[in-house]
Amino acid sequence: MIGKLFGFNGGVKPRTHKDDSAREPIARAPMPARLIVPLRHNTRAIARPIVEIGQHVLKGERIGGAEGVLGTACHAPTSGTVVEIAEHTMPHPSGLPTLCVYIEPDGEDRWTELKPLDYASCGCGDRQAVLDFLRDSGIVGMGGAAFPSHIKVGTKRVAHTLVLNGAECEPWITSDDRLMRERADSILRGAHILSELLGAQRILVGIEDNKPEAIAAMREAAASLPNAEVVVVPTLYPAGGEKQLIRVLTGIEIPHGKLGTEFGVQCFNVGTAEAVHRAFDLGEPLLSRVVTLTGNVERPRNWEVLIGTPIEDLLELAGPRDDTDRYILGGPMMGFAAPDLSVPVVKGTNCVIAGSQALFPYPPPEQPCIRCGACAEVCPADLQPFELYWYARSKNFGKAQEYHLFDCIECGCCAYVCPSNIPLVDYYRFAKSEIWAREREHDAADAARERFEFRNYRQEREKAEKAARLAAKAAETKAKLAAKGDAEAEPAKPDDDPKKALIAAALARAKAQKESVAPKNTDELPPEVQAEIAEIDERRKPLTSEEGARQPVAEPSAEEAGEAAAHARDEDTKKALITAAIERAQEQKAEQAERERDDK
Amino acid sequence: MIHSPYIRTGASVHAVMRNVLFALMPGIAIYVWQIGAGILVQLAIATVVALAAEALVLRLRARPVGIALTDLSAVVTAWLVALSFPPIVPWWITAFGVIIAIVAVKHLYGGLGQNPFNPAMVGYCAMIVAFPSLMAQWPPAGALDFATQLDLILGGVREIDAITGATALDALRTGLRADDATVPLVMQRDAFGLLAGRGWEWIGLGYLAGGLWLLARRIITWHLPVAFLGTLTVISTLMWLLDPQQFASPLFHLLSGGALLAAFFIVTDPVSGSTTPRGKLIFAAGIAIIAYVIRNWGAFPEGIAFAVLLMNMCVPLIDMKTQPPVFGHKGERRP
Numbered sequence: 001m002i003g004k005l006f007g008f009n010g011g012v013k014p015r016t017h018k019d020d021s022a023r024e025p026i027a028r029a030p031m032p033a034r035l036i037v038p039l040r041h042n043t044r045a046i047a048r049p050i051v052e053i054g055q056h057v058l059k060g061e062r063i064g065g066a067e068g069v070l071g072t073a074c075h076a077p078t079s080g081t082v083v084e085i086a087e088h089t090m091p092h093p094s095g096l097p098t099l100c101v102y103i104e105p106d107g108e109d110r111w112t113e114l115k116p117l118d119y120a121s122c123g124c125g126d127r128q129a130v131l132d133f134l135r136d137s138g139i140v141g142m143g144g145a146a147f148p149s150h151i152k153v154g155t156k157r158v159a160h161t162l163v164l165n166g167a168e169c170e171p172w173i174t175s176d177d178r179l180m181r182e183r184a185d186s187i188l189r190g191a192h193i194l195s196e197l198l199g200a201q202r203i204l205v206g207i208e209d210n211k212p213e214a215i216a217a218m219r220e221a222a223a224s225l226p227n228a229e230v231v232v233v234p235t236l237y238p239a240g241g242e243k244q245l246i247r248v249l250t251g252i253e254i255p256h257g258k259l260g261t262e263f264g265v266q267c268f269n270v271g272t273a274e275a276v277h278r279a280f281d282l283g284e285p286l287l288s289r290v291v292t293l294t295g296n297v298e299r300p301r302n303w304e305v306l307i308g309t310p311i312e313d314l315l316e317l318a319g320p321r322d323d324t325d326r327y328i329l330g331g332p333m334m335g336f337a338a339p340d341l342s343v344p345v346v347k348g349t350n351c352v353i354a355g356s357q358a359l360f361p362y363p364p365p366e367q368p369c370i371r372c373g374a375c376a377e378v379c380p381a382d383l384q385p386f387e388l389y390w391y392a393r394s395k396n397f398g399k400a401q402e403y404h405l406f407d408c409i410e411c412g413c414c415a416y417v418c419p420s421n422i423p424l425v426d427y428y429r430f431a432k433s434e435i436w437a438r439e440r441e442h443d444a445a446d447a448a449r450e451r452f453e454f455r456n457y458r459q460e461r462e463k464a465e466k467a468a469r470l471a472a473k474a475a476e477t478k479a480k481l482a483a484k485g486d487a488e489a490e491p492a493k494p495d496d497d498p499k500k501a502l503i504a505a506a507l508a509r510a511k512a513q514k515e516s517v518a519p520k521n522t523d524e525l526p527p528e529v530q531a532e533i534a535e536i537d538e539r540r541k542p543l544t545s546e547e548g549a550r551q552p553v554a555e556p557s558a559e560e561a562g563e564a565a566a567h568a569r570d571e572d573t574k575k576a577l578i579t580a581a582i583e584r585a586q587e588q589k590a591e592q593a594e595r596e597r598d599d600k
Numbered sequence: 601m602i603h604s605p606y607i608r609t610g611a612s613v614h615a616v617m618r619n620v621l622f623a624l625m626p627g628i629a630i631y632v633w634q635i636g637a638g639i640l641v642q643l644a645i646a647t648v649v650a651l652a653a654e655a656l657v658l659r660l661r662a663r664p665v666g667i668a669l670t671d672l673s674a675v676v677t678a679w680l681v682a683l684s685f686p687p688i689v690p691w692w693i694t695a696f697g698v699i700i701a702i703v704a705v706k707h708l709y710g711g712l713g714q715n716p717f718n719p720a721m722v723g724y725c726a727m728i729v730a731f732p733s734l735m736a737q738w739p740p741a742g743a744l745d746f747a748t749q750l751d752l753i754l755g756g757v758r759e760i761d762a763i764t765g766a767t768a769l770d771a772l773r774t775g776l777r778a779d780d781a782t783v784p785l786v787m788q789r790d791a792f793g794l795l796a797g798r799g800w801e802w803i804g805l806g807y808l809a810g811g812l813w814l815l816a817r818r819i820i821t822w823h824l825p826v827a828f829l830g831t832l833t834v835i836s837t838l839m840w841l842l843d844p845q846q847f848a849s850p851l852f853h854l855l856s857g858g859a860l861l862a863a864f865f866i867v868t869d870p871v872s873g874s875t876t877p878r879g880k881l882i883f884a885a886g887i888a889i890i891a892y893v894i895r896n897w898g899a900f901p902e903g904i905a906f907a908v909l910l911m912n913m914c915v916p917l918i919d920m921k922t923q924p925p926v927f928g929h930k931g932e933r934r935p
Contacts, residue, residue: 008927014607093603171607243927255928332606360606365667367613368713371870373821374611381927384876387919404926412605419611420713426603 006251008244010378011236012413014171014333016210021292021300022174026182028304029291029317031105035077035308036088036344037063040098041138041146044070049101055082058112060285063101066135072148073136075285076112077306080105091311091329091346095339103308114283119193127154130197137279138286138347142271143242144330146348149272153197155261162200163249163260163267164191166207166214167233167240170331173351175290176270178302180207180214183274184221190273192225193280198266203228204249205270208235237333238411242267244380256407271350291345293318295328295353305345311352312341320354328353332360333412367420375414375424381407385414385424392431397438400431408432478573485580512588537586613712616819617672623814624679624865627806634741634799635687638749642682645691645753649698650678657707673712677701680720680865684858684905685727686738688752693734697723717912718872721905728900736770736901741799768797769857770901772848782845787852797856804860811864823880824873825863831888832859839896847896857895857902862887866904872912879915879922886911 039047047064057063057076064074080103087097117133134150141147143165164187168176180187191203205222207215209232222228233239233248243254245267252263260266268276271289278284287307291314294300298319305314311327320327327338330351337355353359375385383404391400408428415424485504631639654674658665668674681697701719709715728735737758739749752758775786792798814820832853839847853859858866867873867884874883887907894903925931 012609247927253928253930258928328604328606330604332604334604335606336604337602355606362602363608364612367667367671368711370613370616370673370713371873371875372616372819373870373875376875377821382924383926384923386875387923403923404929407926407928416605416607417609417611419613419616421608421612423603425605429603 005231005233005248007234008239008247008380009382010380010413011238011244012378012416013235014237014416016235017172017294018174018177018210021172021294021302022177022211024301026178026290026302026304029306029309029314031078031107031109031306032309032313033104034083034310035080035103035105035306036310036342037074037077037101037103037308038088038090038098038344038346039064039074039100040090041072041140041148041347044068045140045146045148046071047074049085049099051076051082051085051101053082053085056080056106057082057103058110060114060287061112062136062285063103070148070151071135072140072150073138073285074101075138075287076101076103077287077308078103078105079108079110089340089343091338091343091349093336093339100308100344116283117280119197119280134276134279136285137275139272139275139279140286140347141269142275142289142347142350143240143269144334144348144350146346149268149276152259152261152266152268153194155259155266157261158199158264159261159266160199160201160264161250161266162191162195162198162203163246163265164203164205164270164273165240165242165245165267166205166211166218166270167245168211169208169235169237169240170333170335170351171237172294172353173292173331174294175292175302175350177211177214178292179274179290180211180270181217184214184217186277187270187273188218188221188225188228189281190275190277191228191268193276194266194268194273195227198261200266201227205230206233206239206245206249207231208233208239210235237413238380238409241380241409241411243409256404286347289345289347289349291349292351292353294351296321296324296356296359297354305349307347308344310342310344311338314345314352315341315354318352318354321356323356323358324354325357326355326360328355328360333416334410363421363423366422369420369422372419374417374419378413378417380411380413381409383408388431389422389424389427392427395431395434397431397435401435405431405435475572479576482573482576482580485577534590537589540586613671613673617676619814619817619819620676620865621672621679623810623819624683624807626809627803627861628683630803630806631683631687634802635739636744636749637746638744638753639682639687641750641753642685642687642689642691642694643679645694646678646682646698647675649695650674650681650702653699653702654707657703658711661707661711663711668712671712674702674706677706677719680861681723683861684720684724684866686735688737688739688744688749689727689731689734690755691753692755693727693731697727700726713871715871716915718866718869718908721866721908724905725909728905738770738797738800740797768792768800768852769895771797772852773895773901776846783848784845787848801855804855807860807864811860814864814868820864820868821877821880823877824868824884827881827884828863828867828888829854829859831885832892835889835892839892853892853895858904859891862891862904862908866908872908872915874915874918874922876919876922876924878924879918882918882922883911883915886914 039049046067048067049063050065051057051063056079058079059076061076062073063076063082066073082101083104084102086100086102088100089095090098117130119130131150131154134153135148139149141149141152166176166180168174191205195203203225205218205228207218207230209215215230215232218230222230231249233245238244239248242260246260246265247253250265252265254260254263254265275286279286288304289307290302291305292300292302293314298321300318303314303317327341328335329338329349330336332353335351335353338352369386369389371386373386376383379385381404387403388400388405388408391397391403392405405428410425410428412425415422418424628639628643651669651674655665655669658668678698681701682694685694685697701723705717705719705722706712706715744752771792772783772786776783811820811825815822815825833850836847836850836853840849867887874880887904890907890910891903894900894906900906
């Protein structure tokens with residue numbers, strides 16, 4: 001048993017409005033005339049079409065193959081004919097279109113061959129097969145974000161705890177509530193499979209205390225699982241936020257950008273667990289989901305709806321009242337107005353709320369922030385929303401990030417309580433998208449700069465190689481010359497270049513003359529010492545000449561960079577010249593010493 | 601396009617300010633009962649001037665006038681100015697104080713929510729520096745009837761000695777300057793009641809009641825009043841225990857001057873004050889310490905207004921350094 005709950009800071013308690021739609025059991029929605037199955041589940045979970053226009057498909061047949069790491073498959077929700085593959089507006093705040101497969105049902109609802117998977121028989125060795133199965137069954141998170149489940153299951157780390165999210169904290173929505181009441185066994189069967197896949201020792205099911213029937217049903221079903229426990233959490237929006245629920249049940253806080261498994265927990269929605277059960281045990285891919293139709297309608301209720309059913313086909317089931325002015329997809333705290341009534345139900349669509357001015361009045365005009373701090377008191381992420389607002393408003397995005405803008409979960413609590421009617425979340429969404437846009441621009445600029453820099457480098461390198469080749473040649477010539485210079489010291493040898501020979505001879509003469517005139521500092525020393533010096537010089541001579549002989553021939557390699565080569569070349573020739581000069585001087589000195597000895 | 605959340609609590613600036621005005625009423629009621637109805641005239645003058653000034657500046661700034669006038673923030677400022685001024689100052693002093701607060705302090709910095717300083721306190725400081733003697737004339741309880749008060753407010757001739765006492769703080773301060781005077785001795789005088797200034801001491805309790813109501817309504821948090829009153833109590837107790845002959849008791853300090861008004865209505869101004877939980881504690885404690893120092897050793901009998909302004913200056917720094925840890929980042933050191 002869990003001794004205590006941990007709770008989180010903040011949170012709000014809006015009126016739940018759940019009773020109306022939770023009363024009736026889930027009913028199967030009638031088959032629409034046309035299904036529009038999107039090939040994209042969220043921003044990055046994409047599939048590519050693998051059917052052709054005119055092709056007949058069976059219920060459960062794959063029509064979209066997973067693309068990319070986060071990609072998940074799509075299936076025909078019923079048997080029928082593919083009539084079109086085209087872009088269609090998505091149920092997303094952006095209202096942007098995505099590629100969809102349009103299917104005209106044949107009314108037979110004939111299943112394709114179902115292939116359940118015994119995950120236990122796969123064993124740990126073939127984990128990839130299990131993950132591929134999840135992916136190809138089109139399983140994504142059904143709580144709203146539609147994050148691919150095979151990614152969550154497929155992390156390398158082991159999660160000791162599986163959290164099953166049945167909190168359903170958003171007002172109006174009751175799809176999970178009804179699902180738990182009616183299919184508790186399936187949910188827990190799915191949870192059991194997930195826990196085995198994750199290696200989790202315990203399953204914690206978090207349900208808000210305003211759903212007593214669901215709690216009872218889940219408790220009864222959980223009794224058969226030794227490691228599963230249903231935990232009742234206080235009704236406090238957003239207790240059903242993944243991170244908030246994990247915190248409430250386990251006390252673990254998962255920072256932004258980290259997956260739960262890094263901390264030993266993983267969280268799945270109850271609907272996802274049911275889908276996992278259907279996929280593994282029955283072989284049914286994810287084809288339908290429970291959707292709450294509620295709000296300003298005559299007959300609020302939950303419906304089992306095929307993925308791809310246009311929203312407009314559902315509305316008559318609920319009977320929206322005349323003053324309905326928009327339809328909200330999801331809850332009133334985090335949902336969004338449907339951009340178009342032809343948008344299809346997708347795997348994350350948990351609720352359609354008919355809105356009116358009576359239920360969801362337009363807020364009064366925005367007033368200045370008075371820093372009252374009401375937003376900070378309700379923020380479940382422990383942020384200072386008004387500070388983020390100042391920075392977002394002034395486009396000081398660096399500061400906004402410093403104040404943890406990206407830890408904001410956009411739950412809407414701050415805007416819900418703001419006395420100045422500031423649409424705070426909109427400011428954060430704006431700041432986030434601006435930052436993303438700038439990052440993309442930055443990345444593009446980086447790529448361009450890298451290309452430019454490589455081009456420069458390549459040009460430099462080619463230049464350097466050319467210079468190195470030239471330098472090698474020059475060094476060779478210089479070395480030759482230096483060798484000749486040595487030869488000049490002995491005037492008897494003839495030369496190819498008579499002018500140079502003459503100059504060298506003149507220089508040698510002048511030097512000899514100078515040396516004979518100017519006494520060296522060693523000249524005044526007593527003969528014993530001079531003899532010693534001469535001896536030392538004699539000893540040094542072979543060493544230096546050896547060095548001198550080696551160096552001028554050392555050729556710089558062609559691979560060396562131009563400047564280095566040039567430098568080395570200069571150095572080498574310089575050294576060669578110096579050594580040659582030293583040698584000459586030493587020879588002369590030695591001769592002199594010998595002469596002096598002879599004189600004595 | 602309206603985005604989520606589609607539901608709101610229905611809270612408004614107007615409602616917040618209205619609640620603050622309601623919360624001031626017990627204190628005002630006791631004020632009228634103990635001192636006289638002159639304060640009501642001052643409140644009316646302040647309100648009219650504040651709304652007129654607000655409307656004028658909004659028009660000059662080409663901002664919508666109606667919505668800003670009805671948010672009642674100008675009225676709150678006006679009332680706080682009137683309540684911190686002596687009730688018998690000439691009407692133009694009140695008007696000047698309010699105009700400084702609304703025009704210079706609030707709107708020149710960008711209007712509601714933008715002012716770094718507490719408008720009412722700047723108004724008070726400006727007036728006490730400009731007109732120290734008029735701003736020091738506090739009538740003792742029961743000394744002046746309404747007609748006299750009204751006459752003085754409308755600019756009647758002042759026979760200073762006859763009409764004015766000083767505040768208890770002022771009396772204590774000047775009293776102690778005399779040779780071999782002690783606190784118990786000075787407190788025998790006419791200006792003093794049971795605990796502090798005669799009559800005035802009970803008004804503070806009215807503010808306390810209103811403040812507790814604001815706390816219960818969650819319009820203010822406990823941090824600011826508790827830190828302010830707590831710090832004032834601790835340091836005045838320490839000094840009093842050290843030398844009861846020269847330092848007044850903590851009760852005297854709590855019930856004198858504007859301590860309780862400040863604790864619940866002035867220190868708690870969200871716009872110019874600190875906003876983080878720890879920051880609020882530091883901010884309010886700082887005000888209490890500076891106010892106590894000015895009361896005992898400064899040039900003015902009451903130092904809360906100056907203390908508030910000094911701490912207003914520190915708010916950006918305090919807030920920056922006291923940001924609470926964020927979900928998932930607890931235990932990390934903030935840069």
